[in-house]
Amino acid sequence: MNKQTLLAEIRATHEALAVAVGTLGDDAWAEPLPDMNGWTRKDALAHVGWWSDHSVRVVTALRAGGVPYEQDPTSTSTPRTDRSSRSSAIETWAR
Numbered sequence: 001m002n003k004q005t006l007l008a009e010i011r012a013t014h015e016a017l018a019v020a021v022g023t024l025g026d027d028a029w030a031e032p033l034p035d036m037n038g039w040t041r042k043d044a045l046a047h048v049g050w051w052s053d054h055s056v057r058v059v060t061a062l063r064a065g066g067v068p069y070e071q072d073p074t075s076t077s078t079p080r081t082d083r084s085s086r087s088s089a090i091e092t093w094a095r
Contacts, residue, residue: 017048021045024041028041029041029042030042057069
């Protein structure tokens with residue numbers, strides 16, 4: 001896979017996710033997802049947003065010859081474990 005194909009695939013995936021999210025009513029955010037151990041739609045989207053942001057930070061830092069994080073970010077919290085960051089992660093991702 002070349003760079004342009006990868007970028008097109010990423011854009012298509014994000015576009016499809018944005019369309020799906022746009023169809024959800026406000027009440028649907030709090031509904032638990034099947035087979036997800038109590039995760040809600042809001043939890044899942046915050047998780048995807050966090051990992052998307054994390055990936056960008058890692059690639060950017062490595063390309064610059066730096067270290068992405070001083071410590072492993074998964075050892076502290078993600079939007080799933082840090083409930084205060086969920087709304088922020090969703091709002092950031094949805095822009």
